[in-house]
Amino acid sequence: MQDRVLVFDVWGDYAHFRKIYTTTSPLTYSFPPRTAISGIVGAIAGLSKDEYFRYFFRDRASIGCRILEPVKKVRIGENLIDTKKSMQRIINRTQIRFEFLKDPVYRIYFGHSDGRLFRDLRELLEEHRCVYTPCLGLSQLVCNFKFVGEWSMRRCGDEFQEINSVVPLRSLLEPPEFEEGREYFSEVMPCVMGEGREVMDYSEILYERNGGSIKARTRDAWELENGERIVFI
Amino acid sequence: MVIHVIEAVSRIGEHAQSGCADLLDAIVENPNSNGRYRHALVVTLEDRNGDFSYRGVELEELKDYRRYLYKGKKGNATDATPTCKIAKDIETTFNRKFLRWFETADHSSISVEESTTLERMKDVIFSNKDKILEDLKEKRSHLKSTENCIITIGVLKDGDMRYLADYAVFRNALLKKSCDRYFMKYGGESRGIDALCSVCKEQKDEVYAYAIPWPFHTFDKPGFIAGGFRQSDAWKNTPVCFNCATNLDAGKKYIEENLDFSFYGFRYLLIPKLVIGDDYKEILDILSGMKKELKMSGKTRNRITDDEDDILDVVKDQKDFFSNSLLFYRKDNSAYRILLHIDGILPSRLRRLFEAKERVEGLFGIYNEMVLSDEKDKKIEMRFDFGVLRRFFPRESGSVTHDKMFLEIVNSIFVGRAVDRHLLISFIMKRIRDDFVHEQSTQMNTLNGFLLLHYLRELNLLKDLEVGKMSGIILKREELEALPLDERIERFFEANREFFDSDAKKATFLEGVLAQKLLNIQWTEKKARPFYTKLHGLRLNEAMIKRLLPEIQNKLEEYGKNYYRELEEIIAKHFVLSGQRWKETDDELSFYFVLGMNLHKIFKVDKEIEEKEMEETA
Numbered sequence: 039m040q041d042r043v044l045v046f047d048v049w050g051d052y053a054h055f056r057k058i059y060t061t062t063s064p065l066t067y068s069f070p071p072r073t074a075i076s077g078i079v080g081a082i083a084g085l086s087k088d089e090y091f092r093y094f095f096r097d098r099a100s101i102g103c104r105i106l107e108p109v110k111k112v113r114i115g116e117n118l119i120d121t122k123k124s125m126q127r128i129i130n131r132t133q134i135r136f137e138f139l140k141d142p143v144y145r146i147y148f149g150h151s152d153g154r155l156f157r158d159l160r161e162l163l164e165e166h167r168c169v170y171t172p173c174l175g176l177s178q179l180v181c182n183f184k185f186v187g188e189w190s191m192r193r194c195g196d197e198f199q200e201i202n203s204v205v206p207l208r209s210l211l212e213p214p215e216f217e218e219g220r221e222y223f224s225e226v227m228p229c230v231m232g233e234g235r236e237v238m239d240y241s242e243i244l245y246e247r248n249g250g251s252i253k254a255r256t257r258d259a260w261e262l263e264n265g266e267r268i269v270f271i
Numbered sequence: 272m273v274i275h276v277i278e279a280v281s282r283i284g285e286h287a288q289s290g291c292a293d294l295l296d297a298i299v300e301n302p303n304s305n306g307r308y309r310h311a312l313v314v315t316l317e318d319r320n321g322d323f324s325y326r327g328v329e330l331e332e333l334k335d336y337r338r339y340l341y342k343g344k345k346g347n348a349t350d351a352t353p354t355c356k357i358a359k360d361i362e363t364t365f366n367r368k369f370l371r372w373f374e375t376a377d378h379s380s381i382s383v384e385e386s387t388t389l390e391r392m393k394d395v396i397f398s399n400k401d402k403i404l405e406d407l408k409e410k411r412s413h414l415k416s417t418e419n420c421i422i423t424i425g426v427l428k429d430g431d432m433r434y435l436a437d438y439a440v441f442r443n444a445l446l447k448k449s450c451d452r453y454f455m456k457y458g459g460e461s462r463g464i465d466a467l468c469s470v471c472k473e474q475k476d477e478v479y480a481y482a483i484p485w486p487f488h489t490f491d492k493p494g495f496i497a498g499g500f501r502q503s504d505a506w507k508n509t510p511v512c513f514n515c516a517t518n519l520d521a522g523k524k525y526i527e528e529n530l531d532f533s534f535y536g537f538r539y540l541l542i543p544k545l546v547i548g549d550d551y552k553e554i555l556d557i558l559s560g561m562k563k564e565l566k567m568s569g570k571t572r573n574r575i576t577d578d579e580d581d582i583l584d585v586v587k588d589q590k591d592f593f594s595n596s597l598l599f600y601r602k603d604n605s606a607y608r609i610l611l612h613i614d615g616i617l618p619s620r621l622r623r624l625f626e627a628k629e630r631v632e633g634l635f636g637i638y639n640e641m642v643l644s645d646e647k648d649k650k651i652e653m654r655f656d657f658g659v660l661r662r663f664f665p666r667e668s669g670s671v672t673h674d675k676m677f678l679e680i681v682n683s684i685f686v687g688r689a690v691d692r693h694l695l696i697s698f699i700m701k702r703i704r705d706d707f708v709h710e711q712s713t714q715m716n717t718l719n720g721f722l723l724l725h726y727l728r729e730l731n732l733l734k735d736l737e738v739g740k741m742s743g744i745i746l747k748r749e750e751l752e753a754l755p756l757d758e759r760i761e762r763f764f765e766a767n768r769e770f771f772d773s774d775a776k777k778a779t780f781l782e783g784v785l786a787q788k789l790l791n792i793q794w795t796e797k798k799a800r801p802f803y804t805k806l807h808g809l810r811l812n813e814a815m816i817k818r819l820l821p822e823i824q825n826k827l828e829e830y831g832k833n834y835y836r837e838l839e840e841i842i843a844k845h846f847v848l849s850g851q852r853w854k855e856t857d858d859e860l861s862f863y864f865v866l867g868m869n870l871h872k873i874f875k876v877d878k879e880i881e882e883k884e885m886e887e888t889a
Binding site for chain 2: 056058059060061062063065112113118119120121122125134135137221223224225226228234235236237238239240242
């Protein structure tokens, strides 16, 4: 495990991370799954579409996510092209109601064992440059990003503490302390994809809907230089 | 921890199947599920040491349906086993379903022994097919033409009758047919070998692409297949193992039979999800048990929806050991559209919704008594349910509909998100103006609008109305009537202080009261209400409202019936205090004005004079 992470914020007007079991009435996860974050990093760093998955296996990449603005979901009808008869020609359109996240802002924590990729990504983030256009789930939902810093981190103990990021359930040592007025939810989402794009790991991840912290005992919490505590997903 | 919807459905299915002896029990369908197929025509063969011969057709009553291994397919496709329902005429069914099953039977994945058995049966049946058809027709003629039946096979061996369920070859055929549909579709197949199942998260020998049972998950267009648009890769999107696939089927069936409810022109599924523990038995027993009990008892229920069988009031009484997903959907032909998915509703949240309903209905007791019910002993009670909201966001004719906005507000109420007060008031005013211009009573829409605002206020969902301003005062008729006018007005404003937080609102409201008094007098005098036109179809603004007061006063003087000088004084005082450039929107002012018009009975100046007027009006 590397002891430094790149921290950057991503945001956009809308986001859509489709839940796997919906196609014709697409629902969205509340925050980007690890696979989507891999895509955002891959786009900024310019990794090839065919091979970028191998850069994000758990033994190479550490990825964390924090929700910075309350999760708001809205439903909007979109005109889709009927791809049944042709993928090239528009023969028919069909209106489908999409569930979108409105005004999403996330903080991404990214560590990698490949020093060169890490340095290149830092340079790109700092200069606000990207190789491909990053988006929040769908290509038309282009996102902006801002480099926050490169911070060192150290392991926290396993006592109860406020965790700022979303927390995978399997890293919990006991049920978290649910605080009054906070809204806790969890979602099962794909985390790691193999090179053939088959999902190799699904994980259930706990989050607070308004972006608040979660008080929990975890086995893998890290404290960053600025005091934020995170768990990688 | 809360689990996701599909996993919850699978777990419900697992529970629903727990009474089944094996997997087959869950797959086999009851041909008599609708009560119309009560007989079976059994084509009987005799088995003598592996040699089959035709014995005739038996007509029997359909008792244990599992023995026939029926599983239907739509259209001209053969069923999963030779057992088939007679559709139109017996000959077509016999040829197209029964005989064709043997012709198209797949021998590739069955043992040599099973294949031999099947071939021998087929030979006997085909060599006697004319006789069998004749016998079938003959036996069918014993039944009334309205009685339907199925065709199946029975085998006599050593004096015992055996059915399809007793033969491994048919059991396997059924299993295989059930399994095939999980990965054979759209002219190809899509299954993964040695991969992770997305439902149980375990590594499985085979996982399938098309096992999510609802049509909101289809791969009929390549555009739906993430990661390359290849049909054969569809399994990578939603890999589901055989066990989970059958659980999902059973779970879907259970939910659609037991947890599907109507909601103001929509339908929704209630999917319970466990927060802790892993035993679905308790929660499902509670839900289905309570539903039956309530149906039997015929008890009047405290509902917030229009569904007689709604169980939200049952759910609200439970502890927070499970949460609920509400999936609002609409079926358009074969398409299944999710209109809204509300996740994570705990019983305690529902309790809050019901408590708010009770409190608000308590507050509205005064209006039931003084405004709605005092004419001719007519008793009308204001009750809150989502129909109150639907009244202002209806499905109108043709393509005009407020369905989306209605569901968005329902969502906000369930999850506790703020609703824009101005948006609500503008829709409320739209309905009231419709009534007004058609010269219909605005009373019900106005009071329902006020009820809706109260309900949302009670749940603290109205933006820019601060918490802690609730008065908690419940107005009582006797108490109010004993007060002089100025104190009565003050008491009313105090009881509703969260809605009357400015002098402009108070002045507008009281002016509405005064305007209605004038209209009543005009009606008494002339059987007409000429002042109606001065109200601009209830599209009022600050300038109009300020201008109206002297006009009303003038008219009242002209009629010589200005009993309301004290009220006018109070209005004038609030006008002075309100200053210039009111912050209220025009819709808001119009709403307060029409609310005053409809609550004028609370502010009778001199009981006797007014009552006399009312008598004449009636």
